[in-house]
Amino acid sequence: MTRIVQIAPSIEPGSGVAGVAYALEREFRAAGVPVERFTAAEAGRTLDRPHRTTLGLHLARAGNVIWFSTLGTRRAKRYLAERPDAVSFTHNDVMAGDVYVNHGLLQAAMRARGNYAWRMVRNPVHLFTAFRDRIRYRGRTHRAVVALTGEEARLLTEVYGRVRPPVTVIPNGVDVERFSPGDAAGRAAVRGELGIAVDATVAIFIGHEFERKGLHLAIDALRMAPGVVLLVVGGSSDMIRRAGSQARRAGVAGRVVFAGERPDPVPLLRAADVLVLPSAYEANALVVLEALACGVPVVSTHVGFAPDIVVDGENGFLVERKVAPIATRLAELDGLDAATREEWRQRARRTAEQHSWREVAARYLELARSIEARKAAGRPTDRAAGAS
Structure with missing residues (x-):
């Protein structure tokens, strides 16, 4: 054996x-x-x-x-x-x-x-x-x-x-049992804890290397996606301080929420509407699969596993590593009605179930x-x- x-x-x-x-x-x-x-x-x-x-x-x-x-x-x-x-x-x-x-x-x-x-x-x-x-x-x-x-x-x-x-x-x-879509009550509870409105469109960023993963691009994109709140998970206190300063200079500090390091990303993913990952390089980016498994569509650069599993207009978007295309896709997802958002969530989940x-x-x-x-x-x- x-x-x-x-x-x-x-x-x-x-x-x-x-x-x-x-x-x-x-x-x-x-x-x-x-x-x-x-x-x-x-x-x-x-x-x-x-x-x-x-x-x-x-x-x-x-x-x-x-x-x-x-x-x-x-x-x-x-x-x-x-x-x-x-x-x-x-x-x-x-x-x-x-x-x-x-x-x-x-x-x-x-x-x-x-x-x-x-x-x-x-x-x-x-x-x-x-x-x-x-x-x-x-x-x-x-x-x-x-x-x-x-x-x-x-x-x-x-x-x-x-x-x-x-x-x-x-x-x-991906663990499709652990990473799975949540319910409305759990989503509302997490948002309440973080001070995020229940009806806001939440783009979640997860990572400990803010520069490589492109947090600065996601923050700047908020200026052209006024209906989106950015939830940032991970990072040291110094990194969060610098990113907070950038958000204030960009005039979007009120729409950037820093959750810090969390032992379990599942509740935060379930509370989000889209994962944003404008990374310069990823070997795989497991977080893409984890987000899809939670029913969260993905806006990602052409890095890691994303080009293999993200299909434009179905379960997310692949974008250039520039502010404008990131902002365009975030704004597009923000404009979806409730029924269409649910269709996106289901397609995202089905993608992850194959992996x-x-x-x-x-x-x-x-x-x-x-x-x-x-x-x-x-x-x-x-x-x-x-x-x-």
Whole structure:
């Protein structure tokens, strides 16, 4: 029987890499597949340490990346050596494991934001990560690589020139039971808590990197979409302060609500009418699927998984990364009557139902079994590149 080990800095419910690994773990177990985890905690490092300043938080995150990439790698290799029959999936940092799941390309993200050389040089961890991943993708560290979208598979070759392990495209999924449309009472309660009128059109922005994800564009778009309230979820206190200053300069501060970091985005998504994601780069953007599952249409740039699942005029809109087209689509959705809004919500929900974690996990297990057969036959890592 196939046995799985997942390697990630942390594995827990929620969003991001930790949430993806957790969702896969749950589905593997539901399918009767034994699964173990190797996280920073198993490696002997505690990630959850309070930090009073943004600088302290950034330094801690940098330290965690370097530690898990180096000492964590050594300990992961020992862990896997004791489980020679297991197939291992690595999510971020560690330079070990049969399959590496690419949750994002640092260099592609920096290039998409502009001033690439300066962004790389000013942060030594960026240089460390770029060098580490060049070894990862061009060497024999892994037997296979998973890219979350076809575009991400293309970018792998564009950034690294040649990717030695074969690349398989497996998009992320969504928990369609947890992320589901709410009722009118719950929607009204959340809006009441946040001071938002029940009949307002709410555009929700979710993310911890305001600049890359384009919050400044969404704020400026409000000037041309006067009926829209922007609900911002995530961000540090410094980031929220700067974004608040921008909203005041733009004259829209009264229509921007900062909810801060929230452990559960579901109630906030259910209280929204549209997700706005004018991001410069996304490896996948799981929040797009989560919004659709909650019946929330999406206005997104052509990044990550959005081009594969967002259909203009049906479940959202794909826009240029400019203020005017974002504002036009937000205003268009604001002008819909109640019956038409409900049709949009239903179409959004139907889209997400085609991407459950159960289906995604089945594709990972298919890949695991092919790796297992290759290992049993004593075959080395394939020297190939491309997407399947």
